[in-house]
Structure formats: structure tokens, C-alpha cells
Amino acid sequence: MSPLKNDLFLRALLRQxxxxxxxxxxxxxxxxxxxxxxxxAQAGSFxxxxxxxxxxxxxxxxxxxxxxxxxxxxxxxxxxxxxxMGLGLQFVAGEGPQFEHPLQSEAAIRRxxxxxxxxxxxxxxxxxxxxxxxxxxVPLIGFAGSPFTLACYMIEGAGGTDYRRIKTLMYQRPDLxxxxxxxxxxxxxxxxHEQIRAGAQAIMIFDSWGGVLAHGLFQEFSLNYMQRILxxxxxxxxxxxxxxxxxxxGGGLWLEDLARCGADALGVDWTVSLARARRCTGDAVAxxxxxxxxALFGGERAIRAEVDRVLSDFGAVAGGGHVFNLxxxxxxxxxxxxxxxxxxxxxxASPAYH
Amino acid sequence: MSPLKNDLFLRALLRQxxxxxxxxxxxxxxxxxxxxxxxxAQAGSFxxxxxxxxxxxxxxxxxxxxxxxxxxxxxxxxxxxxxxMGLGLQFVAGEGPQFEHPLQSEAAIRRxxxxxxxxxxxxxxxxxxxxxxxxxxVPLIGFAGSPFTLACYMIEGAGGTDYRRIKTLMYQRPDLxxxxxxxxxxxxxxxxHEQIRAGAQAIMIFDSWGGVLAHGLFQEFSLNYMQRILxxxxxxxxxxxxxxxxxxxGGGLWLEDLARCGADALGVDWTVSLARARRCTGDAVAxxxxxxxxALFGGERAIRAEVDRVLSDFGAVAGGGHVFNLxxxxxxxxxxxxxxxxxxxxxxASPAYH
Numbered sequence: 001m002s003p004l005k006n007d008l009f010l011r012a013l014l015r016q017x018x019x020x021x022x023x024x025x026x027x028x029x030x031x032x033x034x035x036x037x038x039x040x041a042q043a044g045s046f047x048x049x050x051x052x053x054x055x056x057x058x059x060x061x062x063x064x065x066x067x068x069x070x071x072x073x074x075x076x077x078x079x080x081x082x083x084x085m086g087l088g089l090q091f092v093a094g095e096g097p098q099f100e101h102p103l104q105s106e107a108a109i110r111r112x113x114x115x116x117x118x119x120x121x122x123x124x125x126x127x128x129x130x131x132x133x134x135x136x137x138v139p140l141i142g143f144a145g146s147p148f149t150l151a152c153y154m155i156e157g158a159g160g161t162d163y164r165r166i167k168t169l170m171y172q173r174p175d176l177x178x179x180x181x182x183x184x185x186x187x188x189x190x191x192x193h194e195q196i197r198a199g200a201q202a203i204m205i206f207d208s209w210g211g212v213l214a215h216g217l218f219q220e221f222s223l224n225y226m227q228r229i230l231x232x233x234x235x236x237x238x239x240x241x242x243x244x245x246x247x248x249x250g251g252g253l254w255l256e257d258l259a260r261c262g263a264d265a266l267g268v269d270w271t272v273s274l275a276r277a278r279r280c281t282g283d284a285v286a287x288x289x290x291x292x293x294x295a296l297f298g299g300e301r302a303i304r305a306e307v308d309r310v311l312s313d314f315g316a317v318a319g320g321g322h323v324f325n326l327x328x329x330x331x332x333x334x335x336x337x338x339x340x341x342x343x344x345x346x347x348x349a350s351p352a353y354h
Numbered sequence: 355m356s357p358l359k360n361d362l363f364l365r366a367l368l369r370q371x372x373x374x375x376x377x378x379x380x381x382x383x384x385x386x387x388x389x390x391x392x393x394x395a396q397a398g399s400f401x402x403x404x405x406x407x408x409x410x411x412x413x414x415x416x417x418x419x420x421x422x423x424x425x426x427x428x429x430x431x432x433x434x435x436x437x438x439m440g441l442g443l444q445f446v447a448g449e450g451p452q453f454e455h456p457l458q459s460e461a462a463i464r465r466x467x468x469x470x471x472x473x474x475x476x477x478x479x480x481x482x483x484x485x486x487x488x489x490x491x492v493p494l495i496g497f498a499g500s501p502f503t504l505a506c507y508m509i510e511g512a513g514g515t516d517y518r519r520i521k522t523l524m525y526q527r528p529d530l531x532x533x534x535x536x537x538x539x540x541x542x543x544x545x546x547h548e549q550i551r552a553g554a555q556a557i558m559i560f561d562s563w564g565g566v567l568a569h570g571l572f573q574e575f576s577l578n579y580m581q582r583i584l585x586x587x588x589x590x591x592x593x594x595x596x597x598x599x600x601x602x603x604g605g606g607l608w609l610e611d612l613a614r615c616g617a618d619a620l621g622v623d624w625t626v627s628l629a630r631a632r633r634c635t636g637d638a639v640a641x642x643x644x645x646x647x648x649a650l651f652g653g654e655r656a657i658r659a660e661v662d663r664v665l666s667d668f669g670a671v672a673g674g675g676h677v678f679n680l681x682x683x684x685x686x687x688x689x690x691x692x693x694x695x696x697x698x699x700x701x702x703a704s705p706a707y708h
Contacts, residue, residue, distance in 0.1 A: 171652025214624040214646045270568040292568045298525025
């Protein structure tokens with residue numbers, strides 16, 4: 001493998017000094033880019049794109065050709081695991097992901113097993129290919145959904161609004177939900193390990209729906225399982241430390257607990273004050289975030305002002321510890337020029353904080 | 355007016371000692387009750403129901419006939435104000451509220467005015483009627499949406515998912531959004547004042563969407579305007595103090611700021627630890643909440659356990675200060691028997707904390 005030319009992202013995650021704040025964007029390989037839409041059309045469907053290592057590699061690299069971003073993230077989806085478990089993932093136009101065979105009976109839950117990673121070979125092949133094509137330009141992030149977030153989709157059958165099915169199960173039969181979460185956690189751990197072996201240089205767990213849980217139940221049904229994954233996951237590969245990021249959307253109230261889950265960095269959404277987050281976590285972890293993705297619709301003046309707000313809220317950084325990102329995935333409607341302004345603004349304004 | 359027989363709710367809001375924790379539920383007059391569905395069908399539409407004082411009074415009282423709740427809340431909708439402003443409110447089946455004439459141009463914003471309260475007479479008539487019919491059984495809560503939450507609907511034209519329209523305006527033309535918010539705040543203040551004059555014994559501001567704002571912008575675009583309303587609102591009527599409750603859904607990170615907005619009590623959703631909320635707010639305000647509405651789907655054992663969790667999280671109460679509620683409106687799918695269990699559980703378990 002080629003030596004890494006730009007290691008700012010990894011250094012910031014490990015709270016080592018950096019001359020400026022590194023930047024990447026959640027969902028940076030996506031629909032706001034016309035070249036993505038072309039490749040997606042060529043593939044025929046979202047899953048066909050994700051399952052084709054050459055095309056997945058192509059869309060992973062597309063944003064890096066346009067913008068001076070400091071990390072690549074594998075183009076894939078968190079629902080590859082339940083798909084490999086046999087739940088039958090489909091992307092319905094305008095309605096998002098749906099499962100043909102959601103977990104809606106005790107028998108279905110009892111049948112659930114950690115999938116054979118051979119079914120996910122396309123993911124690991126894509127990781128290897130991206131690493132080769134990147135040729136050390138920037139690090140590659142691998143990722144997975146949190147066990148609870150996967151369970152939401154697996155039990156609801158689709159993205160939910162009130163999470164009534166999974167919460168009914170949680171309150172009525174916590175034993176069954178724990179069984180699903182246990183299997184998910186084991187699957188995610190093996191899956192992330194395989195991504196690391198294939199070349200992922202950092203890993204991220206997306207806990208997109210942990211924030212819908214009540215205080216106390218978040219800790220029991222989401223955080224616990226992320227902690228278990230990180231405790232069991234080898235975090236060195238070929239002599240390199242593999243940093244781990246955990247992002248619980250809407251988890252700003254639980255940063256103290258999250259800081260103890262074994263992650264090197266926590267993703268935070270835009271409702272969180274980074275100054276407060278640093279105080280809460282005692283600088284024990286790096287922080288990643290947290291521009292409101294909608295700020296990219298505000299024009300140049302607003303983008304620069306909001307970038308300044310995020311940087312100054314985090315404040316001066318003696319030893320790294322801040323990775324600039326959006327607080328959620330970039331909207332498909334974002335004008336690409338706004339991203340150029342964002343990259344320029346972070347590059348211009350951040351050195352003063354280091 | 356009849357003297358109040360059960361004033362536990364008002365006493366708890368004002369942090370005066372009570373022998374048990376009073377309880378009411380957001381959206382307690384609603385679709386989970388078959389008698390509501392019948393009255394709603396009789397009215398023909400949601401707005402016809404809200405605009406008919408006799409029928410609005412009837413559905414307001416329905417939950418109190420079934421359950422020993424400690425407060426009534428006027429059956430109405432937060433969107434009565436923008437409707438009275440001429441935006442043309444419609445409830446589309448399965449899609450929720452929509453406006454025929456959303457604010458989608460600078461000209462439309464410049465034309466916006468505080469509506470004549472004569473257009474909202476049906477609301478004040480309903481308040482008077484409910485007070486008469488309650489005959490002092492329990493206090494009546496009046497309410498309004500927060501200026502920002504109203505603006506979300508007025509600008510998006512409907513409930514949003516990413517709030518792209520209002521946030522684009524906020525980032526691009528904050529002056530125009532401030533103009534809308536200023537008018538909304540003045541309208542809400544007069545509206546709440548009229549409800550108090552008609553007989554509302556407590557008032558609540560629903561900031562349902564303030565939680566989608568970034569840290570800093572919440573304070574500027576939502577909190578500020580609620581504070582202004584409360585500063586200008588006469589809070590005594592016929593010798594009685596009228597307590598005010600502010601509920602920012604997803605506002606748990608901002609409780610310190612919210613505690614200084616002039617409210618007597620803050621509503622909190624289920625992601626918030628009440629123990630932490632008490633520490634954050636220094637017991638300067640009462641707290642209202644915060645059972646996950648989905649816990650009502652868990653059966654008796656779970657409901658009692660989750661009630662105990664909420665009560666013990668708040669902890670011992672020397673001088674009132676806790677009103678039991680859900681952390682959000684009750685789901686239309688809730689079995690009414692679950693509410694009976696909830697009422698019994700709070701009645702049984704809460705005296706130990708007083």
C-alpha cells in the first residue's frame with residue numbers, strides 16, 4: 001500500500017497536532033453530484049451500485065476529484081448486513097429502503113443469524129479497490145450501522161416515524177430485542193473487522209436512530225452494543241492504529257456516556273455546542289461535526305459565518321481533536337459550489353485555531 | 355366561575371407542595387378515543403371540529419370522563435393563527451396540515467400581519483364554554499405554537515422533513531425570517547392573552563420544531579421570541595397567577611437557557627434525564643414530562659416500570675415542581691386501557707416522592 005500523503009484526518013481523530021482542521025462530509029459520495037447520478041443510472045439501482053466494487057469505487061472517489069476533502073468514505077449502505085441476513089433489502093423510489101421480510105414474529109427473530117461474510121464480499125472488495133485507487137491521497141473510512149439502528153429498520157421494515165414496532169417489542173419483550181441486538185453487534189464487529197483487513201483506515205458506527213430512545217434505554221439498547229463492538233474489534237492493522245468514530249444523531253445529551261464507549265471520536269449534530277461537548281467529554285475523545293447541512297443553502301456569506309461559528313465554538317486546539325463535518329448527511333439538493341466554499345472556508349479559517 | 359376542586363396541576367407548576375404528582379397528557383383529547391373519532395366524524399373535518407365551540411368543548415372533556423387526569427387542555431390546533439392570517443389551512447387525510455398560501459416570497463412576507471382576533475373568536479368561545487362545563491373540576495390549559503414552529507409550517511407550507519425552505523430563508527435572509535417571527539410573536543401574545551381573559555388557567559407554548567435549529571440559532575430564532583411573548587403577557591387574571599409552560603421538543607440541550615425564558619415550567623421529552631434537567635435548571639422552574647408515549651404499548655408491567663423510572667429520575671420533591679406527562683402527544687394507536695394503567699401507576703407510586 002502507498003504511504004499516506006494526507007494524514008490530517010487520522011491525526012485529528014487521535015488528538016495529535018495538525019496545522020488546520022481536516023474536513024470530510026457525511027454522504028459526500030451522493031446525489032448532489034451529477035457524476036454520481038450518472039453512475040447510479042448506469043448501475044440501474046442503488047443496490048446494484050453498492051454491490052459493484054468498480055462502480056462503488058468510482059462514486060467513492062468522485063467527490064475527491066472535485067473538492068480537497070481530507071478523507072474518503074466507502075460508498076455503501078448500513079443495510080447491507082440485514083440484507084445479507086436474508087431480509088431482502090429493496091430501495092423503493094421516493095420511499096427509501098424497505099425489507100421484504102422484516103422481523104415481525106418471535107420465530108423470525110429466533111431464526112436470525114450472523115450472516116456469512118462471503119455474502120458481503122462485494123463490500124470488502126470495494127474497500128480494497130478504493131485503497132488501491134486512492135494511492136495514499138487520503139485515508140479511507142469504513143462504516144456500519146449501530147445494532148439498534150439496524151434493528152429499527154429490520155423490525156419496522158422501513159424507516160419509521162414513531163418507531164412503534166421496535167419500541168413495542170422493546171417494552172413488551174426486551175429479551176427478544178436484546179437477542180436481535182446481540183446478533184447485530186456480532187455481525188457488525190466481524191463486518192468492521194473485515195473492512196479493516198481489506199484496508200479501511202478508520203471506522204465509523206452510524207447510530208442514526210439511537211436518539212429516539214428514552215434516557216436510560218439508550219444506554220441499555222444502543223450504547224451498550226456499540227461499546228461491546230468496539231471492545232472486541234482489533235484496532236490495529238499492519239502497525240497502524242485504526243481510529244473509531246461513533247455518531248449518535250440526537251445524542252448530544254449523552255456525550256458523557258458516549259465518551260466512555262471506546263470510540264476515539266464522537267460525531268455530533270448541529271444542535272450541540274462543541275464548546276459544551278468538549279467540557280462534557282473532558283477532551284477524552286475527538287469531536288467530529290457539526291455544521292447544519294442546510295447552511296450550505298445560505299450562500300457564501302452564511303457558509304463562511306457558520307463555519308466560523310463551528311470553529312470558534314470548538315475553540316483553540318492544542319492537540320488536534322476536531323474533524324470538521326456536517327451534522328448529518330449532505331442534502332441531495334445542495335449546490336456543489338457551496339461545497340467548494342465550505343472547503344475554502346475551513347481551509348482559510350481553521351489554521352488560526354491550531 | 356366555580357372554585358377549583360383540584361388545583362394540584364397549578365400548585366406543581368408553581369412549585370408549591372402537593373401530596374402526589376399531577377398528570378395530564380399532551381393530545382389527551384384525540385384519535386385514540388373512539389368517542390373523539392365519532393365527534394370528529396360528526397363535525398366533518400378537523401377544522402370544523404376546532405371551529406365549533408360546542409364540539410371542541412365536548413372533545414376537550416371526553417378524556418376527563420374516562421380518566422382521572424389533573425388538567426384539561428383546550429382542543430384546538432397551533433395553526434389557527436396562520437389560518438387567521440389568511441394562509442388557508444387544510445388538513446389533508448394522511449398528510450397532515452397544509453397551507454394553500456404558504457409564505458414563499460418576500461412580498462408575501464411583507465404583507466403578513468397580526469390577525470384580527472375576531473377571526474379566532476371560536477377559540478376564545480370554546481375556552482369560556484369549557485371553563486363553564488368543567489365547573490372547577492380541574493384547571494384548563496390554553497396554548498399556542500411558538501413563533502418559530504408556526505413559521506416552519508407557514509414557510510414550508512406543511513410539516514417538513516429537512517426544513518430546507520425555512521432554513522434557506524434563515525441563512526440567506528435572516529431579516530425576513532425575523533420579520534415573520536416578530537409578527538408571529540405579537541400574534542401569539544395577543545392570542546394567549548385572549549385565552550387567559552376567556553378563562554385559561556395556565557398556558558403552554560408548543561415549540562415543536564425549535565429542536566431542528568443549530569445551537570446558537572435556536573436561541574436567536576426560537577427562544578428569543580418565546581421570551582418576548584412571556585415578558586409581555588399579563589400573567590395574572592382575576593387575582594390568580596397564570597403559570598406558563600414552554601415545551602421545546604428536542605430542546606434538552608438548551609434547558610439552562612430555557613429556564614431563563616420566563617416560563618414557570620419546561621416540558622421535556624423522554625430523551626432527557628429529569629435528574630439532570632433539575633440540576634441544569636437549578637430547580638428554578640417546574641418540569642413537565644417525560645414518559646415515552648410508546649411505553650403505553652408495552653403492557654402493564656412496562657408502563658408501571660417506566661412510570662417508576664420517570665418518578666425516581668425526578669426524585670424527591672420538597673416543593674412540587676413535577677407534572678407528569680408524556681414526552682410528546684399520545685399516539686392515535688394507543689389502547690385506552692393503557693392510559694387507565696398510567697393514571698393508576700402515577701397515583702399509586704407518586705405520593706412516596708412528596
